[in-house]
Amino acid sequence: MKLRGLYAITDSQLLAGKFLSYVEAALEGGVTLLQYRDKSSDEARRLREAEALRDLCERYKTHLIINDDAELAARLNVGVHLGQTDGPLTPARALLGRQAIIGSTCHAQLELAKQAAKEGASYVAFGRFFNSSTKPGAPTCSLELLDQARSTLHLPICAIGGITLENAAPLVAHGVDLLAVVHGLFGAESTAEVTRRARAFNELLKI
Numbered sequence: 496m497k498l499r500g501l502y503a504i505t506d507s508q509l510l511a512g513k514f515l516s517y518v519e520a521a522l523e524g525g526v527t528l529l530q531y532r533d534k535s536s537d538e539a540r541r542l543r544e545a546e547a548l549r550d551l552c553e554r555y556k557t558h559l560i561i562n563d564d565a566e567l568a569a570r571l572n573v574g575v576h577l578g579q580t581d582g583p584l585t586p587a588r589a590l591l592g593r594q595a596i597i598g599s600t601c602h603a604q605l606e607l608a609k610q611a612a613k614e615g616a617s618y619v620a621f622g623r624f625f626n627s628s629t630k631p632g633a634p635t636c637s638l639e640l641l642d643q644a645r646s647t648l649h650l651p652i653c654a655i656g657g658i659t660l661e662n663a664a665p666l667v668a669h670g671v672d673l674l675a676v677v678h679g680l681f682g683a684e685s686t687a688e689v690t691r692r693a694r695a696f697n698e699l700l701k702i
């Protein structure tokens with residue numbers, strides 16, 4: 496499966512009161528992967544929102560990915576993104592099946608990415624590349640690491656962390672397939688601006 500394009504990630508605080516309208520605006524502009532990222536422990540809300548996103552994604556033929564929670568992903572028959580402390584990949588692959596999209600956070604460590612590839616990851620994510628208001632404490636990653644990853648790995652490479660339309664071009668030039676974005680997409684003043692940004696991110700990846 497070709498995974499290349501905009502990877503939109505939701506943020507419950509940023510999208511409070513405009514959750515579905517902003518997500519739909521992004522989908523209008525084109526989203527390859529949509530990640531539901533909610534760090535709360537409100538299980539009922541998480542299920543409700545994830546179901547709503549699954550229905551929206553079906554309409555727009557976009558892949559939904561659940562952050563952190565392989566069980567919820569299995570319940571909805573969608574993909575999952577796992578960080579280094581979110582549980583191992585192998586059982587998640589067994590739970591979700593061969594076709595499921597499973598992503599792995601590899602920070603700035605090529606060895607983690609090689610291991611994730613061995614364990615059946617569908618893509619590997621490196622970051623953060625820039626200052627991030629969503630996750631300011633995430634470890635930093637360099638463009639050189641992307642060069643090494645591109646020449647070593649045969650998986651789609653995702654970049655994350657502070658990505659905006661203004662700073663994303665070098666990431667693409669260094670081999671990134673997926674631009675994962677929260678604030679640079681959803682921190683917009685209107686749904687029209689979210690759609691414009693989504694289109695513009697996709698244009699950057701058309702090379």
Ligand SMILES: Cc1ncc(COP(=O)(O)OP(=O)(O)O)c(N)n1
Pocket residue numbers: 502530532562563576577578579580581598599600620621622653655675
């Ligand atoms: C595409 C993508 N890349 C990295 C992350 C970060 O995952 P993790 O390190 O588990 O941190 P949290 O997002 O769970 O706080 C991600 N979610 N998505």
Ligand SMILES: Cc1nc(C(=O)O)sc1CCOP(=O)(O)O
Pocket residue numbers: 600602621622623624626627628629630633634655656657658675676677678679
């Ligand atoms: C969730 C997340 N993980 C990161 C990592 O480096 O692993 S950076 C990050 C936040 C991404 O949001 P924004 O686009 O607003 O910076």
Ligand SMILES: [Mg+2]
Pocket residue numbers: 562563576577578579581
């Ligand atoms: Mg996580």
